[in-house]
Amino acid sequence: MTAFRPSPFRPTMPLRISSQPQTIFKTPATRPKEKHASGWSSLWDTNKSHFWDRGRPSPALQDLLNLHPELFSEIAHGPGRQPKAFVPGCGRGYDVVMLALHGYDTYGLDVSEKAVETAREYAANELRDPSAYNFKDASTLTCSPERATCGTANFLVGNFFEREWESLLATKDGHKFDLIYDYTFLCALSSDMRRDWALRMSELLAPNGILVCLEFPLYKDPRLPRPPWGLKDVHWNLLAEGGNGLIDPSTGTPEGTTSKEGRFERKVYLKPERTFEIGQGMDMLSVWKLGHEAS
Ligand SMILES: C[S@@+](CC[C@H](N)C(=O)[O-])C[C@H]1O[C@@H](n2cnc3c(N)ncnc32)[C@H](O)[C@@H]1O
Numbered sequence: 001m002t003a004f005r006p007s008p009f010r011p012t013m014p015l016r017i018s019s020q021p022q023t024i025f026k027t028p029a030t031r032p033k034e035k036h037a038s039g040w041s042s043l044w045d046t047n048k049s050h051f052w053d054r055g056r057p058s059p060a061l062q063d064l065l066n067l068h069p070e071l072f073s074e075i076a077h078g079p080g081r082q083p084k085a086f087v088p089g090c091g092r093g094y095d096v097v098m099l100a101l102h103g104y105d106t107y108g109l110d111v112s113e114k115a116v117e118t119a120r121e122y123a124a125n126e127l128r129d130p131s132a133y134n135f136k137d138a139s140t141l142t143c144s145p146e147r148a149t150c151g152t153a154n155f156l157v158g159n160f161f162e163r164e165w166e167s168l169l170a171t172k173d174g175h176k177f178d179l180i181y182d183y184t185f186l187c188a189l190s191s192d193m194r195r196d197w198a199l200r201m202s203e204l205l206a207p208n209g210i211l212v213c214l215e216f217p218l219y220k221d222p223r224l225p226r227p228p229w230g231l232k233d234v235h236w237n238l239l240a241e242g243g244n245g246l247i248d249p250s251t252g253t254p255e256g257t258t259s260k261e262g263r264f265e266r267k268v269y270l271k272p273e274r275t276f277e278i279g280q281g282m283d284m285l286s287v288w289k290l291g292h293e294a295s
Pocket residue numbers: 009036037040041044052053054088089090091092093109110111112115158159160161183184185188
């Protein structure tokens with residue numbers, strides 16, 4: 001089988017997009033979706049997670065939680081109910097643990113058994129003795145003061161595009177999430193999976209919930225091959241316009257629709273002051289809520 005290899009996602013290694021032999025890349029047209037999942041599992045099984053592993057939770061999400069509490073105030077919580085968060089393609093689970101430490105019952109999903117095993121181990125240690133990098137204020141090495149208690153960090157093996165894993169959710173109130181966070185998940189998917197990504201997000205988000213996307217990479221031409229796939233204008237196309245996220249080869253931008261027929265409304269669009277080095281100055285944070293039904 002031809003190897004499935006992303007370009008490095010890490011700041012310490014420059015992107016080598018054009019220097020890698022094209023023969024190791026299978027285009028979306030020749031890589032069925034089920035092979036995509038096994039490609040990621042095989043990267044985990046052969047210890048290739050250093051390609052994307054940043055070694056800590058996302059500073060941009062952390063700042064959003066701490067500096068913009070108003071965005072999260074509508075998220076349902078009440079006696080006996082922690083708000084529920086979801087991180088698809090969670091990898092080692094850094095953001096899952098950070099959200100749990102900020103009071104969310106958080107579910108990380110990954111298609112790789114090895115990723116989930118690694119994440120469970122990481123979470124067990126980190127929740128017992130949290131690192132300072134989980135908190136904006138390093139003197140607060142405990143659960144976020146805004147929430148009375150920590151949430152839980154839960155990990156599931158499953159394919160985001162399938163539904164089996166939803167029955168494993170230990171929830172009293174359905175399979176919807178109050179907060180969904182995407183970082184380096186959409187950019188890990190080939191372009192023919194993008195429309196389904198948007199559809200699944202709309203199915204999994206609670207009516208008052210928020211979808212937070214740290215848009216990366218925005219510096220890479222979306223026509224260039226291999227993950228991380230360039231995502232310039234792709235979130236807007238998928239979520240606001242209801243487009244398919246496919247890239248027009250002549251312009252390098254998403255195939256156009258100028259309509260706003262997507263299921264989501266963008267509430268916030270900002271350049272985070274802090275993000276990982278590789279995206280510093282270019283990453284954007286977008287916050288979305290469900291709007292009207294797609295026509
Ligand atoms: C680029 S990595 C990012 C991991 C993590 N978000 C991080 O920042 O470290 C993409 C992750 O998505 C997982 N993945 C890919 N396709 C998936 C799918 N269809 N369902 C669930 N997880 C998937 C991969 O196994 C991998 O761990």
